[in-house]
Amino acid sequence: MKRTILAVLLLASTAPALAQPAPAPLPAVSPQVVALRDAALHDELAYGIVEGLTTEVGQRLAGTEAEARGRDWAIAKLKSLGFANVRVEPFDMPTWTRGPEAVEILAPFPQKLVVAALGNSASTPSGGITGEVVGFDDLAGLEAAPDAAVRGKIVFVSHAMPRTQDGSGYGFFGGPRRQGPSIASKKGAIAIVIRSIGTDYHRNPHTGVQVFAAGVKPIPAGALPLPDAEQLQRILKRGKPVTMRLILVSQTGRGQSGNVIAEVPGRDPRLPPILVGGHLDSWDQGTGAIDDAAGVAIATAAAKRIMEAGRPLRTIRVVWFGAEEPGLFGGRSYQARHTEPHYAMAESDFGSGRIWRINSKLGKEREVEARTLQAALEPLGVVPGKLDAADGSDIGPMIEAGAPAVELSQDGTHYFDLHHTPDDTLDKVDLEDLRQNVAAWTAMLAVLSGGIEPQPKQPKRR
Amino acid sequence: MKRTILAVLLLASTAPALAQPAPAPLPAVSPQVVALRDAALHDELAYGIVEGLTTEVGQRLAGTEAEARGRDWAIAKLKSLGFANVRVEPFDMPTWTRGPEAVEILAPFPQKLVVAALGNSASTPSGGITGEVVGFDDLAGLEAAPDAAVRGKIVFVSHAMPRTQDGSGYGFFGGPRRQGPSIASKKGAIAIVIRSIGTDYHRNPHTGVQVFAAGVKPIPAGALPLPDAEQLQRILKRGKPVTMRLILVSQTGRGQSGNVIAEVPGRDPRLPPILVGGHLDSWDQGTGAIDDAAGVAIATAAAKRIMEAGRPLRTIRVVWFGAEEPGLFGGRSYQARHTEPHYAMAESDFGSGRIWRINSKLGKEREVEARTLQAALEPLGVVPGKLDAADGSDIGPMIEAGAPAVELSQDGTHYFDLHHTPDDTLDKVDLEDLRQNVAAWTAMLAVLSGGIEPQPKQPKRR
Numbered sequence: 001m002k003r004t005i006l007a008v009l010l011l012a013s014t015a016p017a018l019a020q021p022a023p024a025p026l027p028a029v030s031p032q033v034v035a036l037r038d039a040a041l042h043d044e045l046a047y048g049i050v051e052g053l054t055t056e057v058g059q060r061l062a063g064t065e066a067e068a069r070g071r072d073w074a075i076a077k078l079k080s081l082g083f084a085n086v087r088v089e090p091f092d093m094p095t096w097t098r099g100p101e102a103v104e105i106l107a108p109f110p111q112k113l114v115v116a117a118l119g120n121s122a123s124t125p126s127g128g129i130t131g132e133v134v135g136f137d138d139l140a141g142l143e144a145a146p147d148a149a150v151r152g153k154i155v156f157v158s159h160a161m162p163r164t165q166d167g168s169g170y171g172f173f174g175g176p177r178r179q180g181p182s183i184a185s186k187k188g189a190i191a192i193v194i195r196s197i198g199t200d201y202h203r204n205p206h207t208g209v210q211v212f213a214a215g216v217k218p219i220p221a222g223a224l225p226l227p228d229a230e231q232l233q234r235i236l237k238r239g240k241p242v243t244m245r246l247i248l249v250s251q252t253g254r255g256q257s258g259n260v261i262a263e264v265p266g267r268d269p270r271l272p273p274i275l276v277g278g279h280l281d282s283w284d285q286g287t288g289a290i291d292d293a294a295g296v297a298i299a300t301a302a303a304k305r306i307m308e309a310g311r312p313l314r315t316i317r318v319v320w321f322g323a324e325e326p327g328l329f330g331g332r333s334y335q336a337r338h339t340e341p342h343y344a345m346a347e348s349d350f351g352s353g354r355i356w357r358i359n360s361k362l363g364k365e366r367e368v369e370a371r372t373l374q375a376a377l378e379p380l381g382v383v384p385g386k387l388d389a390a391d392g393s394d395i396g397p398m399i400e401a402g403a404p405a406v407e408l409s410q411d412g413t414h415y416f417d418l419h420h421t422p423d424d425t426l427d428k429v430d431l432e433d434l435r436q437n438v439a440a441w442t443a444m445l446a447v448l449s450g451g452i453e454p455q456p457k458q459p460k461r462r
Numbered sequence: 463m464k465r466t467i468l469a470v471l472l473l474a475s476t477a478p479a480l481a482q483p484a485p486a487p488l489p490a491v492s493p494q495v496v497a498l499r500d501a502a503l504h505d506e507l508a509y510g511i512v513e514g515l516t517t518e519v520g521q522r523l524a525g526t527e528a529e530a531r532g533r534d535w536a537i538a539k540l541k542s543l544g545f546a547n548v549r550v551e552p553f554d555m556p557t558w559t560r561g562p563e564a565v566e567i568l569a570p571f572p573q574k575l576v577v578a579a580l581g582n583s584a585s586t587p588s589g590g591i592t593g594e595v596v597g598f599d600d601l602a603g604l605e606a607a608p609d610a611a612v613r614g615k616i617v618f619v620s621h622a623m624p625r626t627q628d629g630s631g632y633g634f635f636g637g638p639r640r641q642g643p644s645i646a647s648k649k650g651a652i653a654i655v656i657r658s659i660g661t662d663y664h665r666n667p668h669t670g671v672q673v674f675a676a677g678v679k680p681i682p683a684g685a686l687p688l689p690d691a692e693q694l695q696r697i698l699k700r701g702k703p704v705t706m707r708l709i710l711v712s713q714t715g716r717g718q719s720g721n722v723i724a725e726v727p728g729r730d731p732r733l734p735p736i737l738v739g740g741h742l743d744s745w746d747q748g749t750g751a752i753d754d755a756a757g758v759a760i761a762t763a764a765a766k767r768i769m770e771a772g773r774p775l776r777t778i779r780v781v782w783f784g785a786e787e788p789g790l791f792g793g794r795s796y797q798a799r800h801t802e803p804h805y806a807m808a809e810s811d812f813g814s815g816r817i818w819r820i821n822s823k824l825g826k827e828r829e830v831e832a833r834t835l836q837a838a839l840e841p842l843g844v845v846p847g848k849l850d851a852a853d854g855s856d857i858g859p860m861i862e863a864g865a866p867a868v869e870l871s872q873d874g875t876h877y878f879d880l881h882h883t884p885d886d887t888l889d890k891v892d893l894e895d896l897r898q899n900v901a902a903w904t905a906m907l908a909v910l911s912g913g914i915e916p917q918p919k920q921p922k923r924r
Contacts (some may be wrong), residue, residue: 055696058573066572086758110528111520111749114884202664203748203884227887231749234517286665287573287693422576425689 063255098250151188286424302441314451331394525717563709615649667879764903775912793856
C-alpha cells in the first residue's frame with residue numbers, strides 16, 4: 001500500500017499535467033436555501049407519493065385505463081397537497097399493449113426461455129412463429145451480415161453494455177433495441193430477439209420502445225433476460241441448428257394520455273415559470289417505482305416545500321408528463337401547447353439514486369446563478385458539473401430548442417438492473433437516497449425561485 | 463477505534479468466561495491428501511458439468527421427460543469420464559407439472575401480480591377462481607384464526623424469514639409453504655398464496671414442495687415474490703375488501719425417475735463404499751444450476767480426481783439422485799435397494815457457495831479420522847464443526863437410520879435469493895467458489911478412501 005502511495009506522489013510531483021488548479025470559490029448561499037435544503041433531508045412526502053402511486057395504481061402503461069387511473073390519483077393528490085391550477089392537459093396517441101408471450105428452444109436442446117416484447121413489436125399469431133435462429137454478437141455484426149444469412153430467420157443480437165454511473169452506456173449499447181428490429185426486418189428476418197438492454201442477471205427481461213423505420217415491415221421483436229441471452233449464445237456455440245418458437249402477441253390502437261400540471265403561484269405572475277417534473281406513465285411489468293414515480297415524487301415534494309415556506313417570486317410549475325415511455329408524447333404535447341418562455345426546467349427521470357452531479361445550461365449571463373446552484377448542492381455530495389449542458393427526457397426537445405435547464409444527475413450505477421423490468425417496484429427505492437434527491441431539488445428551487453417571502457396574513461375564515 | 467480495542471482488551475482480561483481454551487491440535491494430513499486438495503483448486507470439470515447439464519438439458523423436473531434427458535446426459539458424461547458400473551436404478555413416482563399461472567387484484571386497486579404454484583397444488587379451472595383475500599402475518603396467525611374468518615376465502619400468509627449462512631431459517635420459516643396449505647384448507651379456504659420462502663426482492667416466486675395432510679382436500683396453493691407479497695400487504699392494510707383472481711393450472715400423473723450411479727472401484731471390493739452425490743432433478747423454472755447441478759458436479763469432479771490419482775482402498779460411489787425436490791424419492795429408493803453398509807455418505811445440495819464448516823458423524827471410534835478430515839479442510843477456510851452431527855437431503859433418512867456421514871456446509875447466505883426460482887441459472891455459479899468446493903470434497907474423499915495407490919501397469923493394447 002505504502003509503495004503505491006509513494007509511486008503516486010512521485011508521479012504527481014514529476015507530472016505537472018496532473019496537477020489541478022484550485023477550483024474557483026463558489027458564491028455564498030442564502031440561509032433560507034440552506035435551511036430549506038437541510039430540512040428536506042427528513043422528507044416523508046416523496047416516499048409517500050411513490051408508495052401511494054405504485055400501491056394504489058400500480059403499472060401505468062401510456063394511453064391505457066391504468067394511466068388514466070394514475071392521472072386521477074395525481075389530481076387528487078396534488079389538490080390535497082394544496083397546489084394551485086391543478087389540471088390535465090390531455091392528448092391522443094397511438095397505443096401498444098402486451099399480450100401473451102413465450103419463447104421456447106425446440107432443438108437441439110428443448111427448453112423454455114423468458115421473453116418480453118419490445119414496444120411496437122408486431123404481433124405473432126397466438127400460436128407463435130417458428131424459425132431457425134441466427135446470432136450476432138452486436139449490432140455491427142447484424143449490419144454486416146448479408147441478407148441471405150438472415151432471410152426467413154429469427155435474429156438474435158447480443159451486446160456488451162457495461163454498468164456506468166451516468167447511464168452513458170445506454171445510448172450506444174441500446175442500438176440492438178432501437179435499430180435492431182428495423183435492420184433485421186430490412187434483411188428479411190421473420191423476428192428478432194435481443195439481449196436485454198440491462199445489467200442484471202435476473203430472469204426479468206427489459207422492455208422498451210423501438211420504432212420501425214419508415215417503410216420497414218414491423219416484425220415481432222422481443223428481449224431476453226441476460227441469463228437467457230447467454231444461454232442462447234451457449235446453445236448457438238454448440239454449432240447445431242437452433243430452432244425457436246416465439247409467441248409475442250400484442251395489440252395496437254388509439255388512446256388518450258395527458259400531462260398533469262400543478263402550480264405554486266409566484267408573487268409576480270408575469271415572470272416565466274420554473275418547470276419541474278417527471279413522468280407519470282410507466283412500462284407495464286413493474287409498478288414504475290423508479291421509472292418514474294420517484295421522479296414525479298421528488299419534483300412534487302420539493303415544490304411543496306417551497307410552497308410551505310411562503311411565496312416564491314416566480315411560479316413553480318410541476319408537470320407529471322404522460323406517455324414518456326413510448327416516445328416523449330407528453331413532452332411534445334407540452335411543448336406544442338406552451339410556447340411561453342420558461343425561466344428554467346428540470347426533470348427527474350433516472351431512478352431514485354442519489355444526486356451526484358449538477359449540470360446546467362442557463363446561459364452565460366446567468367453564470368453566477370448557475371454557480372450558486374452548485375454551491376447550494378455541494379454539501380449534499382454533489383459534484384459541480386458543466387455550465388453549458390443539461391439534459392432531460394420529456395424536456396429534452398425543449399432544451400434543444402433553447403429552454404434554460406438544470407440537470408441533477410442521479411447515480412445510475414444500478415439503474416439498468418431494474419429499468420423497464422418487472423423488478424421496478426417500491427422495494428427498490430431507498431428512503432435516504434430519495435430524501436437526498438428532495439433536498440437537492442428543494443435547494444435548486446429555492447435558488448431559482450428568486451426568494452421566498454412569507455404568506456400574507458389570511459383573513460380569518462368566517 | 464483505539465478506544466474500542468482497549469475496551470475489548472479490558473473486557474477480555476476481566477471476563478474469564480470469554481477466554482477460550484486453545485483448540486486441541488488437529489492430526490497431521492498426508493502429503494497425498496494435501497496435493498490432491500490443492501490441485502483441485504484449479505478444477506475445470508465441475509464447472510463443465512454444470513455448464514453442460516444446464517445448457518444442453520435445462521430444467522429437469524422430477525418424473526418428466528426432461529429429467530429423463532438429464533439421466534441420458536449424466537450416463538453419457540459419467541461413461542466418458544471413465545467411471546465404472548455406470549447405471550440407472552429407476553423407480554416410479556407420482557408427478558405434478560405446472561400449467562398456466564396468473565394472479566390479479568380485481569379490487570380495490572386492480573393490478574396483476576406474479577405467482578408460482580407450489581408443488582402438489584390443486585389446479586384451478588383455466589379461468590381461475592375469484593375470492594376475497596384474508597391476510598396473516600405468519601403461520602401462527604392463520605392457525606389462531608377462527609374457521610369463519612377463512613372459510614370461502616383466499617388466504618395470504620406472510621413470514622419473516624431472515625438471511626442466514628447455514629440455512630437455519632428454512633425450517634421454521636418454511637412453515638407457511640409446508641403446513642400453510644393444509645391448515646388453510648382445513649379451515650375452509652378456497653386457495654392460499656404465501657410470501658415466497660426466500661430472501662430476494664426480485665419478481666421471481668419461489669416454488670417448492672408441500673404435501674397436503676391426510677384427509678385434507680387439496681386447494682390451489684401459490685407463492686408470491688417478496689415485492690408482490692409486500693404489495694398485497696400494503697393493499698390489505700388500506701382496509702378495503704381485496705378481491706383476487708387466481709389461476710394456478712397444474713396436472714398430476716405418474717412418471718418414472720431414477721438414480722444415476724457410477725463408481726470408482728476400490729482395491730478391496732469387500733469394503734463398504736463411500737457414497738457421494740447430489741440430485742439430478744430440479745424445479746422447473748430455472749435450469750437448476752445451484753440446485754443441484756452444482757452438487758452432482760462437485761461430487762463427481764472430486765471422485766474423478768481420486769480416480770485419476772490411482773486406486774483408492776474403498777470404492778467411491780457417485781449418486782446423482784432423481785426426484786429429490788418432490789420429496790426425496792431418489793434417496794428413499796436408494797435406501798430401499800441398498801441395505802449394504804456404507805463407510806460414509808455425503809451430499810452436496812445447498813448451492814455453490816464456499817464450504818465454511820465441516821460436520822461429521824462417523825462414530826466415537828473414528829474420531830481421529832473425523833479430526834483428520836477437519837485438518838485436511840482447514841487450510842481452505844473451513845471451520846472444524848461437530849463430530850456428532852451431519853445432514854443431507856436424499857441421504858438424510860439413511861443418516862437417521864445410522865449411516866456414517868460427513869456434511870461439508872456451504873455458505874448459504876445468498877442461497878435463498880435463488881432457491882426454487884427462475885433465477886437458478888448458470889450465471890449464479892462462481893467458478894472460484896465451485897473450485898473451493900471441489901478441493902474440499904477431494905480432500906474429504908482422499909482421507910476417507912483409505913489411501914490411493916498407483917494403477918497397476920496396463921497390458922499393452924493389442
